[in-house]
Amino acid sequence: MADALLELRGVRIGMRERRRQREIVRGVDLAVAVGEKLGIVGESGSGKTLTALSVLGLLPSPPLRLLAGRITYDGRLLNELDDKALAAVRGAEIAMVYQDPMTSLNPLLRIRTQITETLRAHGADRAEAAERTRQVLGQVGLADPERVERAFPHELSGGMLQRVMIAMALAGSPRVLIADEPTTALDVTIQQQILELVEDLQVRTGMAVVWVTHDLGVVARLVDRVAVMYAGRVVEEAATADLFARPSHPYTAALLGSLPQTSTGHRDRLTQIGGTPPDPTRLAAGCPFRWRCPYAFDRCTEEEPPLLERGSSRAACWKEPAAWAR
Ligand SMILES: Nc1ncnc2c1ncn2[C@@H]1O[C@H](COP(=O)(O)OP(=O)(O)OP(=O)(O)O)[C@@H](O)[C@H]1O
Ligand code: SF4
Ligand SMILES: [Mg+2]
Numbered sequence: 427m428a429d430a431l432l433e434l435r436g437v438r439i440g441m442r443e444r445r446r447q448r449e450i451v452r453g454v455d456l457a458v459a460v461g462e463k464l465g466i467v468g469e470s471g472s473g474k475t476l477t478a479l480s481v482l483g484l485l486p487s488p489p490l491r492l493l494a495g496r497i498t499y500d501g502r503l504l505n506e507l508d509d510k511a512l513a514a515v516r517g518a519e520i521a522m523v524y525q526d527p528m529t530s531l532n533p534l535l536r537i538r539t540q541i542t543e544t545l546r547a548h549g550a551d552r553a554e555a556a557e558r559t560r561q562v563l564g565q566v567g568l569a570d571p572e573r574v575e576r577a578f579p580h581e582l583s584g585g586m587l588q589r590v591m592i593a594m595a596l597a598g599s600p601r602v603l604i605a606d607e608p609t610t611a612l613d614v615t616i617q618q619q620i621l622e623l624v625e626d627l628q629v630r631t632g633m634a635v636v637w638v639t640h641d642l643g644v645v646a647r648l649v650d651r652v653a654v655m656y657a658g659r660v661v662e663e664a665a666t667a668d669l670f671a672r673p674s675h676p677y678t679a680a681l682l683g684s685l686p687q688t689s690t691g692h693r694d695r696l697t698q699i700g701g702t703p704p705d706p707t708r709l710a711a712g713c714p715f716r717w718r719c720p721y722a723f724d725r726c727t728e729e730e731p732p733l734l735e736r737g738s739s740r741a742a743c744w745k746e747p748a749a750w751a752r
Contacts, residue, residue, distance in 0.1 A: 429459050429460070430457035430458060430459055430498070431458055431459055431460045431462075431499065431500060431601060431602065431634055432456075432457070432458040432481065432497075432498070432499050432500075432520070432602050432634070432636075433456070433457045433458075433496075433497070433498045433499075434454055434455060434456045434457070434477070434480075434481070434495065434496075434497050435455055435495055435496045435497075435498075436453050436454075436455065436494055436495040436496065437451055437453070437454045437455075437477065437480060437492065437494070437495035437496075437497065438451060438452060438453055438454075438492070438493040438494040438495055439451035439473070439476045439477070439480055439485060439490055439491070439492055439493060440490065440491075440493050440707065441488075441489040441490055441491070442491075442493075447493060448707040449493065449658065449706065449707065450473055450476060450490070450658050450706050450707055451473040451476050451477055451480070451658045451659075451706075452473075452657070452658040452659050452706060453494075453495075453659060454473070454477055454495075454655075454658075454659065454660055455660065455733075456477070456653055456660065458602060458634045458636060459634065460601070460632075460634060461632045461633070461634055462634050462635075462650055462651065463628065463634070463635045463636075463637065463648060463649040463650045463651075464634075464635070464636050464637070464649055464650070464651050464652075464653065465636075465637045465638075465639065465644075465645035465648065465649035465651070465652040465653070465666070466478070466636065466637070466638045466639070466652075466653050466655060467639055467640070467641075467642050467645055467652055467653070467654050467655065467681070468640075468654060468655035468656055469640065469656070469703045470640070470703070471703055471705075471706075472655040472656055472657060472658065472703060472706075473655055473657075473658040473659075473706065474606070474638045474655055475525075475606055475607075475638065476490065477655070478522065478604050478606050478636065478638050479522075480492055480495075480497065480505075481497055481499075481504065481520060481604065482504075482512065482515070482516050482520060482522060482604075483504070483505070483507075483509075483512045484522075492505055499515065499519060499520060499602075500519070500601075502515075513547075514548070517544060517547075517548060517595075517597070517598040517600065518548050518598040518599075518600065519598075519600055519601055519602065520600055520601070520602040520603075520604065521594075521595035521596070521598060521600035521602070521603050521604070522595065522603075522604045522605075522606065523588075523591050523592055523595050523603065523604070523605040523606065524591070524606055525606055525607040527579070527584070527587035527588060527590070527591045528579065528587075530591060530594070531579045531587065531590070531591070532579075533578065533579050533580060534578075535578070536575070536576055536577065536578055537563075537574055537575055537576075537577055537578075537579070537582075537590055538556075538559055538575040538576060540594065541555075541558075541559040541562065541563070541593065541594050541597055542555040542556060542559050543555075544594060544597060544598070545558055545559065545597055545598065548598055558597055559575065559597065560575065562593040562594075562596050562597045563575055563590070563593050565593065565596065565627065566589040566590070566592050566593045566596075566623060566627075567589060567619070567623055568586060568589050568590075574586060574590065584612055584616070585612055585616035585619070585620070588612065588616075588620050589620070589623070592620070592623065592624065592627070596627065596631070599631070599633075600633060601633055601634060602633060602634045602635075602636065603624075603628075603633050603634070603635050603636070604635075604636045604638070605624060605635060605636070605637050605638065606638040607638055607639055607640065621644060621647070621648060624637075624648075625647075625648060635648075635649070637649055642681050642682065642685055643685055643686075645666065646666060646670060649666055650665065650666060651663070651664065651665055651666060652664060652665075652666050652669050654669075654675065654677065654678050654681070656677050656703065656714060656715055657703060657704050657706045657709060657714040657715075658706035659714075659742065660733065660742070661675045661677055661678070661715070661733075661741065661742040661743070662674055662675040662677070662678045662739060662740065662741040662742070663733070663739065663740050663741075664738065664739035664740070664741075665738065665739075668737075668738050668739055669739065670682065672737065672739070672747065673747070674736035674737070674739040674740075674741035674743065674746075674747055675715075675741040675742065675743045676715065676719045676720065676721055676743060676745075676750065677715050677718075677719075678741075679747075679750075680699040680718070681699065683699075684699050699718065700718060701717060701718040704717070711727070711728060711729070711730070712726055712727040712728055712729060712730060713726040713727075713729075713730055713731055713742075713743070713744070714730065715743075720750075721745050721749075721750050723744075723745070725744050726744060729744075730742075731743055731744045
C-alpha cells in the first residue's frame with residue numbers, strides 16, 4: 427500500500443529449535459494508513475498479540491523472535507532500529523495499550539510519576555510533563571483525575587487503570603495506537619465506556635488505531651477495515667461493511683454466525699464455533715481450517731491457499747463464496 431503509515435510485510439515470528447524453525451506467525455502482511463482504524467480479529471493463539479508486539483520490538487525474546495519480514499513506519503524500517511531509536515518511536519509515534527494494565531504500570535510508583543517519567547524520557551521538561559499529565563488524565567473520563575494522579579495502581583479499579591493506561595498511551599501524542607484487547611478483563615458496561623472513549627479520542631486526535639480483539643462485534647463499530655487471523659496468518663482482509671455483508675472465508679462466515687443477532691448485552695466468544703484452532707507450529711500440509719470447514723474438498727488437504735482476490739476482499743480460501751453451497 428503506497429500511503430501506509432505503518433506496514434508489515436511477510437512477518438514471521440517463532441523460534442529456532444536446534445536446526446528446526448518453528449513459526450507461530452507465518453507471513454503476515456498488514457498496512458495502516460494515517461488516521462485509519464484497523465481491526466485484527468481471531469481466536470486465542472492465532473498470533474494477534476505477537477504480531478502487535480513485533481511492531482515495537484517487544485516480542486518475548488527469548489524464545490520468540492522476528493524470523494523474517496519488514497516493519498516500516500513512516501518510511502523507517504523499525505525492525506532494523508537499535509534499542510535507543512526504537513524507544514524514541516515507542517510512545518511518541520506508536521503507543522500500545524495492553525490487555526493487562528499491570529504489564530505497563532509500576533506498582534510502586536504513583537500514577538503521576540509514571541506518566542511524567544515517560545514524557546521526560548521523550549524530552550519534556552518538568553513543568554511540561556506535569557501539565558501534559560494533568561491534561562491527558564483529564565481527557566480519559568476519570569471522575570476525579572486529581573486523586574488518580576496521586577494514587578498508586580493498587581488503589582484504582584480495573585476500569586480506572588484502563589483509563590490511566592490510555593492516558594499514558596496518549597501522553598506522547600502518538601500517530602498510531604495499538605490496543606490489544608484492552609477490555610476483555612472488564613465487565614460489559616465498563617468495556618462499552620472504554621470503547622467509546624477510544625472512539626472519541628480517535629476522532630479528536632486523528633490517530634490511527636489498530637484494535638486487536640476476539641470480538642467481531644466490537645470491530646463492527648470501531649474499525650474501517652478488518653484482518654481476520656487464523657493459525658498465524660491473515661485469512662481474510664476487507665472493509666468492515668464488506669466483511670459483514672459478504673464474508674469471503676468460511677472462518678469469517680462462522681465467526682459472523684456465532685454473533686448474537688441483537689447488539690444488547692452479552693456477546694459470544696469466537697471460541698464457540700465448533701472444533702479447536704490448530705497449533706500453528708504443528709500444521710500439516712493444506713488449509714489449516716479444513717478440519718472445521720464445511721466446504722473442504724480434495725485440494726484443501728494438499729495445498730494451503732494464499733490470499734486471493736475476492737471482489738473487494740482478499741481471502742485465503744480455494745472456494746469462492748458462490749460455490750460454498752455446492
Ligand atoms: N512467550 C512465549 N513463548 C512461547 N510461545 C509463546 C509465547 N507467547 C505466545 N506463544 C505462543 O504463540 C501463540 C500465539 O500467541 P498470541 O499471544 O499472539 O495469540 P493471540 O492471538 O493474541 O491469543 P489471545 O487471543 O489468547 O490473546 C500462542 O498460542 C502460544 O502458543
Ligand atoms: S481452502 Fe478449503 S478447507 Fe480451507 S477454508 Fe477454503 S474450502 Fe475450507
Ligand atoms: Mg492476545
